[in-house]
Amino acid sequence: EADIYQTPRYLVIGTGKKITLECSQTMGHDKMYWYQQDPGMELHLIHYSYGVNSTEKGDLSSESTVSRIRTEHFPLTLESARPSHTSQYLCASSDRGLNTGELFFGEGSRLTVL
Amino acid sequence: AQSVTQPDIHITVSEGASLELRCNYSYGATPYLFWYVQSPGQGLQLLLKYFSGDTLVQGIKGFEAEFKRSQSSFNLRKPSVHWSDAAEYFCAVGHGTPLVFGKGTRLSVIA
Structure with a gap:
């Protein structure tokens, strides 16, 4: 059972x-990721950290920012939310030692901006 | 560039029928391949993975997948679908890099 919480x-x-x-996350994973998931299901990598x-930007341009001050914590911030930011945001982590890329996901944060 | 194609956006099967979800990938090196499942309002759960060795891999919930290098495919199968299998299914490829996901296939199960 993965231990990653959003x-x-x-x-x-x-x-x-x-x-x-x-x-x-409580697994001691070095690598962490943020994916943005459209209503139509597709996942886009927006940030990651090794x-x-x-911290690095992902494939999809995002107005959000991230920080990685502690291994277990990877918060995502939107300074000024807009309706276009309405989406589901999925956090994930992986074990750098195994280096397989296998991801463990949190349950997601569904954001609605009015 | 890495990419994953899941040709079927939505599939409907009858409960008890067999299932095959298609996945084709483009990757420059030996890929690591994954199938994830997502229930409504939830994160993604790993069903199975392929790194090397036997090209037929078994996963959780009775799923299996077969890696075919010549066809660049990693199709997911289940011999008998249960109503609880209704969900979104994602194929992904990577090798120590951030995974690239397909657009997903929505599975509906009818009685």
Whole structure:
């Protein structure tokens, strides 16, 4: 059973608000990821990190930012939310030692911006 | 560039019938291949994975997949579908890099 947690699970906010989606894992994984999932299901990588103080942008351009100050924690922040940010955000982690890329996912944070 | 194609957006099968979900990939090196399942409102759960060796791999919930290098395919199969198998299914490819996912196939199961 994977131990990766996302909060909040659901969030409805107004335009212009700042939000932070939290992601924590207890598996000691070095690698962590954020995927954005469209209503039509497709997943897009928006950020990833291979360790503390390491962050990279993914394939899909995103106005969000991330930080990795602790191994277990990888929060995603939107400084000023817009309706176009409405989506599901999935956090995942993988074991750098095995280096297989196998991902363990959280249950997701569904964001609605009005 | 890495890519994954799942040709079927939506499949409907009868309960008890067999199932095959298709996945084709493009990858420059020996790929690691994965199938994930997503129930409504949930994250993705790993069904099975292929790294090397036997090209027929067994997973959870009675699923299996076969790696065919010559066809660049990694199709998912189940001999008898249960109503609880209704979900979204994603194929993914990678090798130590961030996984690339297909667009997914939605499986509906009818009585």
